[in-house]
Amino acid sequence: MRSIGEMARDGGLSVSALRFYDRAGVLVPAWVDPISGYRWYEPEQLEEARLLARLRRAGMPLADIRLVLAAWSGADTDLVRGLLQAHLRRLELGLSDARGEFSTLRALLDHRENPMTSLNTATARLSVPAPELAAALDAVRFAAGTDPELPMLNGILFDIEGEGLHLVTTDRYRMAVAQARTTGHGGLRTQVVVPLPLADAMRALLTGEEPVQLTVDGDRVTLETGDRQTAGQNLGHEFPDYRRLVHLPAGRRAHVDTATFRKALETGPVRPSETRKQDGEAFDLSVLRVTEKGTVIVCDDGDDDPHDVAVNRAFLLDALTAAARDELVLELGAPTAPLAIRRPDDTDTFSILMPVRLED
Template identity: 70%
Template sequence: MRSIGEMARESGLGVSALRFYDRAGILVPDRVDPVTGYRWYAPEQLGEARVLARLRRAGMPLADVRLVLAGWTAADTDLVRRLLEAHLRRLQEGLSAARVEFSALHDLLDDRENPLMTSPRSAARLSVSGPGLAAALDAVRFAAGTDPDLPVLAGVHLDAEGDALHAVATDRYRMAVARTAVGGHGGGRVRATVPLPLVDAMRALLDGEDEVSLAVDDGRVTLEAGDRQTGGRCMEQDFPDYRRLVRLPAGRRAEVDVPAFTEAVRTGPVRRHEDGGTKSELTVLEVSEDGRVAPVPEGADGPDLVAVNRAFLLDALAAAADDRLVLEFGAPTTPLAIRRPGDEHTFSLLMPVRLSD
């Protein structure tokens, strides 16, 4: 007999998915302990679960999944083959329709002017606190993207307006924003997206200068720190309007002791997750009624649990560089916000992973 955790590891289905398929009557445990409620699966159910995992990854509707599993061991496999072929046709038709819609969207983008995004080619020179800029880059660098298909995300976006300079990085699954004071540019808005190699070169110069000069001119960005400088081309693509992505509804708040919470996440239970062939480990968090937050055991279930990539969470905790942090939870599908107490301008957002099917 296999426990639900063992079944999850060996079948490729998550614990929450197994619970879902039990409730749906599709893969019912062979035995449920009447006292503890623990689910136990018979050895022969492992093969069935592995078939179910493949059907799930292929996105087959539940009604068809039921029939496939019901006919999987039958001598006549004609029904199963027809169901598989019908679902494949639906996927192909859906892909064809999606191509049509995406082609139309690309045409709209080609025809549309975007007045909200200004080119980084206008000349500007900014006076920035050296330690402030260093702290801002340290707070966001971890969230920058590495996907070669999305090169504009493989950098740090600098957005100066008024007396504030925001540094922003995102790889779609997480976002980090930090702010520092700026002056000397006349108050107009200045934006430039700096590629990561240049970001790292800039950070290497910020090792003690109280004030540095940041210049943006004709698609180039230059940092001067004392008698040293580094510079290079900005990215030509427009960075997404990050301000639209940080408007989150109010939710539950929990303040954590960072060293203790980091250790609890690092050594605590994880759930395996696979998305598009990419495997990761999730930490599932729960906020108690008294405002404490902690990872929950592997088999825990509930409507208010929030699952996030464990490595991303550890990166965000380390980048915040503070002994106390505030975690803000919304719905299970709302990004988890990680902030410093009393600082609403420097924060990280982590996209949650849905635990239910």
């Protein structure tokens, strides 16, 4: 017989998904240890698990999956074919409806006045302390996008307003925000998306302690420090309104020692995510829980705690490095709410990670 872990590995389903399907009566283990509660599956159930995984990836409702599995085991091929065909028709109709809605939305976008135009065509010249700009670039660089289908995310937003300069990046799955002080800018709010190669060239110049000059002139961005400078064109795309995305619901706050927490992530349990992908890549999950004592632990989700939050482990490790503090504050809300990583001494620099559902 296969253990639940072996069934998860061989069947293409996560352990939590197998528990869920057991509770739902879809794929019930052949035997459950009455003392430990551990689930065991017979060899012939592996085929059912693989079939279930395929049907769920295709988006079939659980009610239909129950019928497919029952008919599959009874060799009722007519019923199986009928259910598959009916689901395919639903998907095709849904896709047709979605295409119609997106066509309407594109037409609305074509005719909608863009309120951000003035932000990206303004001229600004300001002075920024080199160490602050360097620290801000280091804090956000890790979360920049690389998807060619979303070129507006493949850079760093420089958002200039008043005496503040916000740097923002996002690849949809995570977002990072940092701030640096400025002087000399008294004009309107100005935004420019600096492509990553230019941002990296800027960072290479920021080796001193003296202020540097940042100039935005339409679609051209220039950074000057002493007798050196780097310049280039902005990306020419609108960046999402990040201010709407960083207002998170109140969550549980926990202070963590960064080195200790990093070690717990690197050596603690992970949940492989073969069926989940971000930009086409499979990833490992770390499941986090805030204990009654207010500490954060990395757990294996053995008891299906409804407050557990699962995130991409590699992304979380990147965020810890970028935060560059010995102690950090984690904010964990509901399992469907983003996880925030904050500095205890700097409320304007933080990152957020989108959670990943534990149940397939």
